[in-house]
Amino acid sequence: MIAPTTARTANPWVRGALALCAGGAQAASLAWPGSGQPLWWLQLASIAVLAWLVRPPVPWRQAARYGGIFATTWLAGTFWWLFISMHTYGGLAAPLAVLAVLALAGFLASYYAGALALFAQLAPRQHRGLTALAFGSVWLLAELARGTWWTGFPWGASGYAHVDGPLAALARTVGVYGIGFVTAAVGMLMVQTQRTDLHRLRAWLLGLALLGGLGLLHWQRDCAIDLCASTSAPQPPPITLALLQGNIPQDEKFQPGSGVPLALRWYARALKSAQADLVIAPETAIPLLPQQLLPGYLEGLEQHYRSGAQAALLGIPLGDMRQGYTNSVIGWQLGQQTAYRYDKHHLVPFGEFIPPLFKWFTEMMNIPLGDFNRGALAQLPMHWRGQRIAPNICYEDLFGEELAARFAHPTQAPTIFVNFSNIAWFGDSLAIDQHLHISRMRALEFERPMVRATNTGATAVIDHRGKVTYQVPRLTRTILTAQVQGRDGPPTPYAFWAARWGLWPLWAGATLVLLLAWRTQRSATRPSLAG
Template identity: 70%
Template sequence: MPLWIAVLAGLAQAASLALPWNGQPQWWLQIASLAVLAWQVRAGAPTWRRGALLGFVFATAWLCGTFWWLYISMHTYGGLAAPLTVAAILGLAAFLASYYALALGVFCRLAVVHRAGAALLFGAVWLLAEMARGWLWTGFPWGAGGYAHVDGPLAVLARYVGVYGLGFVTAVLAMLLVQVRASDLRSLRAWVLALGGLALLGLATADRHCAVELCHTPAVRAPAPLQLALLQGNIPQDEKFQPGSGVPLALQWYREQLDGASASLVVAPETAIPLLPQQLIPGYLEGIAKRYASGSQAVLLGIPLGDEAEGYTNSVLGARPGLTAPYRYDKHHLVPFGEFIPPFFKWFTQMMNIPLGDFNRGGLGQAPFAFAGQRIAPNICYEDLFGEELGVRFADPAGAPTVFVNFSNIGWFGNTVAIDQHLHISRMRALEFERPMVRATNTGATAIIDHRGVVTHQLERHTRGVLLGEVQGRGVDAQQGWAITPYAWWVSRWGLVPLAALAGAIVLVTALGAGRRGRGGTARNPDF
């Protein structure tokens, strides 16, 4: 089968995450494009080498089509030569695609005959490749297939298995679809299995509705919704750190908004203040702290902290009445090449004119910002890709976050589909934990996402303005009976180990079965 089919399927997988013309996810396209790959590695019993090649080509096209916008940060803003920028993006995509090449090489090597077994094995190796991409070398899981399902019928499964579990389910479904035969349409057993699957999905939906909307103690009333003011400075990225343009503009505009805001909680995005505290004019931060030290308002503000001796952090400062010292959150999951330089790659970063740094890493599971009866948990930029790390905060349900707040600046990537992709990532976290996700960004998407993953308020991207709205925290009081989701429960205790163990067990059992067949055993019946 020609490789160009795998290329087109990979590009369709990228488009399913956020269509280029409107940014909307397409769950059906994600399954369909993966089904094309499943058909290619299933039809004709290809060798493991052919399977690995198909996986590599599909994943390289998919990942290039997903994060092509890195070109803008490296070339437009970083000044890296266009050919080198293209080579760097292709190299990154190809490196990450090697995980999928290995996965599909293993799939074809084991050559499962049984159709249900093949579907489970395909889902297992796909899951292992997805998790490896999100974990190895600090992880870069941007564009995982499960994000295409924030609006689809499978979205309900996020509260049980998370985005990686969704990827497993969709891979299993894709392989099952390409193995359907005409005789299956006349098979009572096949119809029973299909209807049973739909019934289970319906029960999951009903259970979520009960857990999220109905199962609470009526006598206990939740605190009033938080009134929010989310600040979007829209400081041009090529001016943001320039002392003669972007810096004075940011300092003036954000200070004006912070002084004049009337909402309960005011949020300014990642590095809204683009200078270290010691570089600011005397009294600047102290004036903000004094403004929020009394009354009934609070502020969360993105700012870099530290010094040359102690190191630097990408941080959030918070102030509210009653605090004796400012609240502080330091970013834990740093961006490679942006916030730390991997070993042996300093030569590469020196070729770009981007203010890069080697930042210190904050602790995992830092305390939330307590305000107005809520436990507000910050995360900075692409930290919201790592649900297993956000989930650590749910180990003690009584102290679990009631609201997430994401502080971002993805102005590095222009007015592109990167904004839509990041919005859908935040929506997936809201679905997994059934907690609202508030987003304050420099250029977009500044938005309020409720606990159902629905965007209730959104500011037009690449405009300067303030988004006013409200958010209702979840799990405010143990007496309410707001249970944490099953995903939050198990991921806070064991991380992604249960999913890895499931996938590993499927591969191991399949390999043992293949070994018995190789010693003269009987092949399984290819029917379900």
């Protein structure tokens, strides 16, 4: 008879290959190559393979190794398109760009390796339910660390694969990180070693019943939203939108002889001719500072909206050398003497600020980088036609807890979110699809529509149920004319608690589960005093 530990440590190369394949499947589940669609069942299958590899009793070193392989593959396969920005547009040598992507993935994967090493030490082997919760908790802590430490880089969190699945019903309560916790716990519950085939069958049936129940909950949630809409106080009337997608090539966007004059001509013409209540141009649609523009250019656009029945929101950099620069959105409307302004709060490392000790790295790339000033966390929305319109710029919509801060004061809570993006840095890659799913998850969490105005895609309108209602093809120069229905009323449970405490309830809950697991394991291994 082979001892459990010996059996578990057999074929380490095969198990490493399994971890590698499962990590690749996790990356593909976020946006399947070709279709760009998320596959919730593939994400659940991939996390179940990882759970099988690290289920007790596995030594902590092996758990860390398999977790590191899985996470490095998953993360590198998720944001591999960073290579495009560094090599194609930044001019960094291809080998160095590859190494940079792998280094970032490996660094972030260390959170998961450490979390799984902790799991191997704490998991109570005789309590399958608590073991599953402990696995979900260490996974949650790793996701939270990746999303918050060193300013955070949560792109590709596991919960985004479930934006169309049964677990989407949980978004309004626990958010994307809570969904990741549930998938990890269910995965471990379904693969734990059992004594009999009957026990294994019960575990699988329990997991499937849980998913089926959540699917029913998701259907009932949509019905409840529609019922509330018909019985609650009247919602603000819908407004028409014109979303401008300039499709300015990234390698020309900041070139004074090509991309700059093209952007200035096209956006000026589109802003003045678009027929809609609200006209929206994407991040840095105007690629120059106001003082660098020809006299009268910006003033002419402003006058057009101050004297008409329309409003506009426009992405443009602001500031000067003395006060510093901001990545901003300005807005104009009739009767508003002072332009609306939103300054980006959550800046992109290396893109909008240079972390300490890394200036040497950014100097190797031919990309217009700089240190921008940060805007405030919860800035006021723009009020227009009964709507409270809340901008966010580029990857700010990854940080749901920061968008939730805008629900702290009900009278200023958004009725519509608007994302201003330019991810042309990453070419025609899955980054476009992944970012669309991220915005859809925010719509699910807050039950507010999310409008996306981008340079190259995905320019779209997402309703309060996370469904894409309007979209134009990527990499085209066009105007999307659409309608959006804003949503008012009480915040979702997620918006309520995240507005007050951020992500601390998730940190605290996961920590309490691990303390309980540690105490249970300690009690089980304590020598008996009897006899």
